[in-house]
Amino acid sequence: MKKRILFITLILLFPMLIFSGGQSEAVSEVAVTAVVEYFDGDVTINDESADFGMKVPFGAVVTTGPGSYCEIVFNRKNIFRIQESTIAEIRLSPSSPEITIKKGTFAALFTKLEALTMDEPFKIRTQTAVAGVRGTAFFVKALDADNTYICICNGELEVTDTEADSREVIESGHHKAIYFRNVNGETVVDNAPMLYHTDEDMEALAFHIDEKIKWYYGSSGKSY
Numbered sequence: 001m002k003k004r005i006l007f008i009t010l011i012l013l014f015p016m017l018i019f020s021g022g023q024s025e026a027v028s029e030v031a032v033t034a035v036v037e038y039f040d041g042d043v044t045i046n047d048e049s050a051d052f053g054m055k056v057p058f059g060a061v062v063t064t065g066p067g068s069y070c071e072i073v074f075n076r077k078n079i080f081r082i083q084e085s086t087i088a089e090i091r092l093s094p095s096s097p098e099i100t101i102k103k104g105t106f107a108a109l110f111t112k113l114e115a116l117t118m119d120e121p122f123k124i125r126t127q128t129a130v131a132g133v134r135g136t137a138f139f140v141k142a143l144d145a146d147n148t149y150i151c152i153c154n155g156e157l158e159v160t161d162t163e164a165d166s167r168e169v170i171e172s173g174h175h176k177a178i179y180f181r182n183v184n185g186e187t188v189v190d191n192a193p194m195l196y197h198t199d200e201d202m203e204a205l206a207f208h209i210d211e212k213i214k215w216y217y218g219s220s221g222k223s224y
Contacts, residue, residue, distance in 0.1 A: 032058075032092035032116065034074040037208065041068025041084070060090045064104070071208065077112035079209045092116070098123035105141045107197060108133075109205045109213070128187055129180040137206075137213055139197045146182040149192060151175055153202050154213050173216035174199075 034056040036045070042065030043050035046057070056062070056072055062082050064070055070082045074092060082088050086104025091097065097116045099106070101124065113122055113135050121132030124140060126148040131138070136155030142148050152172040170176055177192040199215070206213050 032074055032094070032097070034072050034090065034092055036070060037073045037079070038071040039069065041065055043068050043070045043082075056090055056092075058091055058093060062086075062088050062090060071205070073209060075112050075115065077209055077211065078108075078110045079205050080106060080108035080110075081205060082106060094118070096120045096123070098125060100125040101140055101142045103142055105139075105196065107139045107201060107205060109137045109202065109209070109211065110135045111209070111211055126180075128182050137202050139202070141196050148180040149177065149195065150180065151177040151192075151194060151197065153197075154215065 036043075036050050036052060036054040036056065039050050039052070044063045045054060045060050047061075047063075050062075050070055062070060062072075064082055064084050064086045066085055068084050071079060072082070072090070073079045080099070083105035086106065087102040088104070088106060089100040089102065091099065094116055096119070106124070108124075110122065110133055113133070116122055117134050121134055124131040124133060124138075126140065126142040127145050128142075129140075129148040129150060131140070131150065137153040138155065139151040139153055140148065141150075152170065153175050154173060156171045170178070175194045177194050179190045179192045181188050181190065203213060
């Protein structure tokens, strides 16, 4: 069934995670230190070639070429991967942190956001979707200006239609994917298959910050 949506919120479900261990904007103070931990290929940050250990300033635009990627870590326990042929604007601050995916693909595992989400959830934006994150594993692909693919890899999704004043909570312990589409000026949501990423992709992100995802199935909580 299609539902018209105006806002999406990814809600933190910490029990689902078992821990094993644009234009740039100048600001006077760097509130959050984000660092390039891994990259390969043609990657630029504010038109400067990326390097290992390079700091990512507030408002930075990260661009990756074909066959390239960049992984950025902040607060030690949060990591995101900007995949090939992607443009993303990174705005990390304690008051209203957000990342805008202007085109391309983005995967993340956020496990420590308390210092950044006291006032507002961490927002991930595309041209057709806004997701508020308080800690979870998820995957986003901006297919084009009118279509976005989002997968809740391990967490809970709350879909709100503010006009109808109704909500739908989608829980996923092992990937639940949805398309968000702009249809005649309105946003609709459709179920989608799991595409573009694997368990191994998300587990590799977790490994890089010494974490482990505990996948589980359904309300029974069966896990592996």
